[in-house]
Amino acid sequence: MIGVLLREVKEYKKASIATPVFMILEVLMEMIIPYLMASIIDKGVSVGDIQHIYKIGGWMVAAAGVALFAGMAGGRYGAKASAGFAKNLREAMFNHIQTFSFANIDKYSTAGLVTRLTTDVTNVQNAYHMSLRMFTRAPASLLCAMTMAFSINVRLATVYLIAVLVLGALLFLIMSRATRYFQEAFPKYDDLNASVQENVSAIRVVKAYVREKQETEKFRKASENIYRIFVRAECTLVYNAPLMQFTVYTCILLISWIGAKMIVSSSLTTGELMSLLTYCMNILMSLMMMSMVFVMVSMSMASIRRIAEVLNETSDLKDPREPILEVPDGSxxxxxxxxxxxxxxxxxxxxxxxxxxxxxxxxxxxxxxxxxxxxxxxxxxxxxxxxxxxxxxxxxxxxxxxxxxxxxxxxxxxxxxxxxxxxxxxxxxxxxxxxxxxxxxxxxxxxxxxxxxxxxxxxxxxxxxxxxxxxxxxxxxxxxxxxxxxxxxxxxxxxxxxxxxxxxxxxxxxxxxxxxxxxxxxxxxxxxxxxxxxxxxxxxxxxxxxxxxxxxxxxxxxxxxxxxxxxxxxxxxxxxxxxxxx
Missing domain, CATH: 3.40.50.300 (P-loop containing nucleotide triphosphate hydrolases)
Incomplete structure (x- = not known):
């Protein structure tokens, strides 16, 4: 199903490959900066070595510059790839619909086809853009930050590992529940579009029979159905932020408390503690980003199925292998x-x-x-x-x-x-x-x-x-x-x-x-x-x-x-x- 859609990436393959490459480069540069910051504090500020501060500071500026460039390039190529993918999808669907026989067209409502060409393609475009950027960046950031944290101190890094496992399980429960609601919502757009199309195309009849109130009520019900489903989905997602904040602050408190004891016992330096706190934010925010990407992809799965359904539809009427191109007469x-x-x-x-x-x-x-x-x-x-x-x-x-x-x-x-x-x-x-x-x-x-x-x-x-x-x-x-x-x-x-x-x-x-x-x-x-x-x-x-x-x-x-x-x-x-x- 997804493979059917990915065939339409076509000329935007290079941009689709370049986007995650630049995202990974940006993550690597961002992970280096806290490590360099620890060196400045421990080997520069603590001992008063101004030359070391200048040297490492220069490397930090260079890393930040590369990260900035990589982020901008990733955003540019991601936008180009996702917008181009959406353009190709619309063209492929529209061109394919032109080949349909009347029997094929009878399977779909006009409103359903319009929804597929507009709302569904937009959902897939957003999911593709998020997948190229965030779905590459978040796992890479999580993996790099965990690796760097364990390289600094295994005991404190274990706190992150436990937090990631607990938070990941809770986020999965939230996402799976929200996903069900989103999958119910998007097919409802067909009813909404059908109501609009029918009303506009038959507006003269509506006015002739003074049915404006009834048509308004019909549209209101279709819109209300979408509203209720989205409210339920969003009310489920609101738990993301407080859960994430609770986990972040808990980790900061634990790291600060345990880290302070370790600094007193000289088994940890101040710079290393600051780096670990920075990696804490990177790890947990990466998990948050992954959860949002998961929501976006889940939201788009219904759209992916509906688009693939049209692209997989084969016309009942096909030209023979060696078609006759001249009609002799009108008998x-x-x-x-x-x-x-x-x-x-x-x-x-x-x-x-x-x-x-x-x-x-x-x-x-x-x-x-x-x-x-x-x-x-x-x-x-x-x-x-x-x-x-x-x-x-x-x-x-x-x-x-x-x-x-x-x-x-x-x-x-x-x-x-x-x-x-x-x-x-x-x-x-x-x-x-x-x-x-x-x-x-x-x-x-x-x-x-x-x-x-x-x-x-x-x-x-x-x-x-x-x-x-x-x-x-x-x-x-x-x-x-x-x-x-x-x-x-x-x-x-x-x-x-x-x-x-x-x-x-x-x-x-x-x-x-x-x-x-x-x-x-x-x-x-x-x-x-x-x-x-x-x-x-x-x-x-x-x-x-x-x-x-x-x-x-x-x-x-x-x-x-x-x-x-x-x-x-x-x-x-x-x-x-x-x-x-x-």
Whole structure:
């Protein structure tokens, strides 16, 4: 798990290695200074040897200078390594998410992915920075200080050893308890982010239904959950400081008391006692630092698992070893196709689909809500893979195509129309980044979008707000259709994408398709029979099966569902979910 993340250190390996090296150098210099100070007191101050004081004092200044340089260099390289590591992690996660199929994306909430890319990566960055610096410095300082203390006086150094063992055990109990709370806290950020995202994206609905108080209360509860867990964790950690202070002062008292007796008996010098007191602080503070690093790493373990989960996720859809990069034509064939969103489902979403569509045909697809119309067309551009059977485009199984090559020839206008912040031209060029302004205008004429774009003061340079909030639903649909047409695809799929368009405009769009792009295969999902009745053939879907397939006239004669809905709609506004006589 940790190894998966460490692969993203990449170009920051040198900085990651340099940081602990400089930390160890800083510790060595710091440990030398108390030893030199003892020499000044015992061999300089006590006997009045000013030359010895100058000499050793110079070495102390040099050691302090090296320690200062090493500390600054360690901090600089540590910051560079941790920030770079976090940058690479975010890029790796984001790039990996782009390879996900719809089935992979369905496993995660949007808020969960955002939390992983932000909060979780920040936690890992902080833990990595602490590990490079403090987790190197603290053990090195502890080991060096203990070694120096034992080299001065074994009896007094034993006091430190006992204190370290007792304090270490108590700190471990505190840390293990606090860690459990932190591991509970970070997944709660998903709920918090989900609340914010849902509220902001649906703010118009919230205000329309005057639900501000309820949304505020929902956010307050999510925030309160995080607050309570962190309070419990921090209340556990507060014992660190008093426990550390108690241990430090106890050690100082014991060392001073025992050391004073030893000085009187001439078995210890004053300088050695001062050095031991300094090492006492180094030893215990090192233990304190190690405990805080342990907390930080423990806090980040939940984040590490969540990031590794995304990086280890493998896409269900992969290019074959030798992908076909050219789609011959827009013909489509389904052979004994079954499909389920989840493996092992008791009942497939699509069952025993057998269908053949010729290149250039216009095919209408109608059916009630939940009849799997969208699921059917999603298999054509291989947004999902079939559970059984095969789908052929241009006479070739879609699994044999390169994904990019296939999707460049199959334009899909999804049910949920999405526009991005930027000008109208920017949005249109999502379909073809090389498209000229004239080509964009031609696509908009076909989609009946040019007529309203020309009315904007800035025309095609009008800025679209995030999510297309400054254009109507019908305008958004027509822009998305124009964007799909710019790809000049062999297959065009419109998934109920004229539902917000008036009947007259819908008719204009269908006529433009018939006259201007006759060689493109068109699959049009609709609820209104008027939107598809002039199609070459019409598919009637019912509970994941094809209930009827033929022309408008043939279905009126042979298909009961189609006939009932047609009569219902022509009599006064029924839709496909309202069958006659019900």
């Amino acid at each position: 489509i064939e389904f052979k004994n196709v079954d499909f389920s969103y989840k493996k092992g489902s008791a009942r497939p979403v699509l069952q025993n689909i057998n269908l053949k569509i010729h290149a250039g045909e216009t095919i209408g697809i109608i059916g009630g809500t939940g009849s799997a119309k969208t699921s059917l067309v999603n298999l054509v551009s291989r947004l999902y893979d079939v559970s059984d059977g095969e789908v052929l485009v241009g006479g070739i199984n879609v699994k044999k195509y390169g994904l990019e090559a296939l999707r460049n020839q199959v334009s899909v206008v999804l049910q949920n129309n999405v526009l991005f912040s930027g000008t109208i031209l920017d949005n249109l060029r999502w379909g073809n980044k090389e498209a000229t302004e004239e080509e964009c205008r031609e696509a908009c004429v076909l989609a009946c979008a040019d007529e309203f774009i020309q009315k904007f003061p800035q025309g095609y340079y009008t800025y679209i707000e995030q999510g297309g909030s400054n254009v109507s639903g019908g305008q958004k649909q027509r822009l998305c259709i124009a964007r799909a047409l710019l790809k000049k695809p062999k297959i065009l799929i419109l998934d109920d994408s004229t539902s917000a368009v008036d009947t007259a405009t819908d008719k204009k769009i269908r006529r433009a398709f018939r006259e201007e792009i006759p060689d493109t295969t068109k699959l049009i999902i609709a609820q209104r029979i008027a939107s598809v009745q002039d199609a070459d053939r019409i598919i009637v879907m019912e509970e994941g099966r094809i209930d009827g397939f033929g022309t408008h006239e043939e279905l009126l004669e042979s298909n009961e569902i189609y006939r009932e809905v047609y009569l219902s709609q022509t009599k006064g506004g029924g839709d496909f979910d309202e069958k006659a006589g019900e």
